[in-house]
Amino acid sequence: MSTTKAPFLPFIHHYADLGETYSLAVQPQQVEGSELVDVNTLELNNIDLEGSAEVTAILAKILACEWPNDRRLPVAMNYSGHQFGQYNPQLGDGRGLLLGEINTERGLIDIHLKGAGVTPFSRGGDGRAVIRSTIREYLASIAMRGLGIPTTGALAMAVNQTSVYRETRERGATLLRTATTHIRFGHFEGLYYRNQPNELKCLADYCISQQFNRADIPPGDYRKWFQVIVAQTATLIAKWQAVGFCHGVMNTDNFSIAGETLDYGPFAFLDDFDPQFICNHSDHTGRYAFDQQPTIARWNLAALAQALSGLIDDHDLIKAVRSFDSQFELAYRNEMTIKLGLGAVSQSLRSSLIEEWLTLLAKLSVDYTLAHRALAGALDSDDQFSAFFHHQELAKNWLGRYREALGDIDPEQHRETINRHNPAYILRNYLAQGAITAAENGDFSFLKALKTCLANPYDSVVGYEGFAGPSPGWAKSICISCSS
Missing domain, CATH: 1.10.510 (Transferase(Phosphotransferase); domain 1)
Known part of the structure; x- marks a missing residue:
């Protein structure tokens, strides 16, 4: 009989080797009817893997919580922490498992599975994740990576037919994420x-x-x-x-x-x-x-x-x-x-302009992302820039000081600088909710289109200009809870 192991990801287990003080081994609990939704090839490349059919099949099995009998079990990490200022002595991975680490050119990278069922740290919970929280984290990780902000990475996600009960009955989902470490x-x-x-x-x-x-x-x-x-x-x-x-x-x-x-x-x-x-x-x-x-x-x-x-x-x-x-x-x-393109301006003047800019944005309550993107046209006509603001006179006053500080910089160079450092696309709550609603109805095209824009947020994508607009009025009051 052959003893060759089936193809799998090349996990090593340095953290798990520290012992049971730090983590406990857990068998993932399989889900019903798992469906692979998306594999993030950019993140896959970050861990030196290619999006081959074999790797995709392995990721699908992991997301279905199908763990090979001949492989070392994942672990749930043991930690505590202060929650809203109050110390909680026992937290830990209640719905997440550290599968192991993968050695890459960037060093060791953790691979972590969320939604795989009950762990010793679930505190009475079911250890599962739902579609809405999984999509939000998946897209948020992609968005932050695209913005150049240090973050855990979104590797792949799947939905399943396992019932999960939060405020109502919901469908389950699983998420694979990466991190330099999950130590907190x-x-x-x-x-x-x-x-x-x-x-x-x-x-x-x-x-x-x-x-x-x-x-x-x-x-x-x-x-x-x-x-x-x-x-x-x-x-x-x-x-x-x-x-x-x-x-x-x-x-x-x-x-x-x-x-x-x-x-x-x-x-x-x-x-x-x-x-x-x-x-x-x-x-x-x-x-x-x-x-x-x-x-x-x-x-x-x-x-x-x-x-x-x-x-x-x-x-x-x-x-x-x-x-x-x-x-x-x-x-x-x-x-x-960098966002305001003030690199050639004296330190005292740039500090003053930044403070005045933030005060202007707060006083006029304008869209934060679009306001910065509008700076690309600040050297064009006054009307084009100030039309963005409700109170044009205040905007014109600041614009005058801004132009004076920039001096004789080439308008096209300025436009390029602003657009290179201020995103056209961010993950607005109403966009995330649109992807969630479509996914709950079995349509993942919205999620994938949004992912494309968020992965390269500084470049406008033809056909997806609507993703770069402001939130509709009704969406600005969306408030998210801690519910998973």
């Missing part, structure tokens, strides 16, 4: 609050050795490692703020130690610019409002610092956390400088 701030919090210092040190050593932060950190240099986490988090949040992305549930268990956007739940991209916008129906106090995201990121870093206090001197921890504000401000100003 909450992993370290759990070990800290369970008084497991040796295990915490082991995990920190593992993170440094695996170079998740893509930084040359000497073994045992926990201070440097934490400084890199702070810096990468500051850069990430600056990119969120610049593009108008609202995460919606910035709990410490949703924060990656690799500085990647993790866990897309009630997220949103801004429509009309409102700094105090709240995208999460469950966020009754506005803790995670758009303008609070930098503050919350610093709070989360302080929570991680507390967990690492047995490894790093308190003075160094405090200094690193306090450095977040200046690093964020610098990164944010750089992002906005």
Whole structure:
């Protein structure tokens, strides 16, 4: 009898090898009538795999939760975290499984399956995912990747006939995603609050050795490692703020130690610019409002610092956390400088123009994405630019200062700069809902068309100009909950 294993993805299992303190092996629970919806070939290429028929067939089986008997089982990761500011001692992967890592030219990449059934950390839940949450995360990951924002990746998704009960009965879905690592701030919090210092040190050593932060950190240099986490988090949040992305549930268990956007739940991209916008129906106090995201990121870093206090001197921890504000401000100003095409303008003048621009957008409550895209025509006629705004006189006043600052720059060069750094396409909630509604009726063409635009958001796609328009009035009040 042949002992040759059937073709499969080349998983290795470094994290699982750490032992049961950190994760528990789980057999995926098969679903009924699984249908492969889409494979993201761009993400497949990122993990050095080609979209061959063989690889596609393997992905379809994984998404159907069919796990080969001759392969090592996936694991559910064990972590805790602060949720809306309150510590929850037991969270963990309640509906997700780490299948293993794949070695690529970029280093190790996690492959993770969502919706595969009950795990030891499901806390009474069914461990399943539904079509709407799966499509939202799939498209959001593609959108963020297209925008150049560090994120988990969307590899493939499937729908199935397994009934899942949330507010009502819904169809199930499964998602394969990638990440530099799925280790979160909450992993370290759990070990800290369970008084497991040796295990915490082991995990920190593992993170440094695996170079998740893509930084040359000497073994045992926990201070440097934490400084890199702070810096990468500051850069990430600056990119969120610049593009108008609202995460919606910035709990410490949703924060990656690799500085990647993790866990897309009630997220949103801004429509009309409102700094105090709240995208999460469950966020009754506005803790995670758009303008609070930098503050919350610093709070989360302080929570991680507390967990690492047995490894790093308190003075160094405090200094690193306090450095977040200046690093964020610098990164944010750089992002906005690029968005507004102000690279050749003096620092003091560009800061003034950015502040005045944001004040103008908030005062007139105009579409955040379209306003930046409109800057491409700022050197054309006054009427063409100011027609975008409700109060043309305020817009003309700012435009005059903006043109003066730009000097004699070539209008075509300016147009190219603006369009290269300000997306035509973002994942507006009503577009995501359109893809969900169509998919729930068995039509995935909307999803695939939207995916095409989001993967290359700076280039207008013929035939899909409608995706680049503003949200209709009724859609601007869409509010998403944490329901999965």
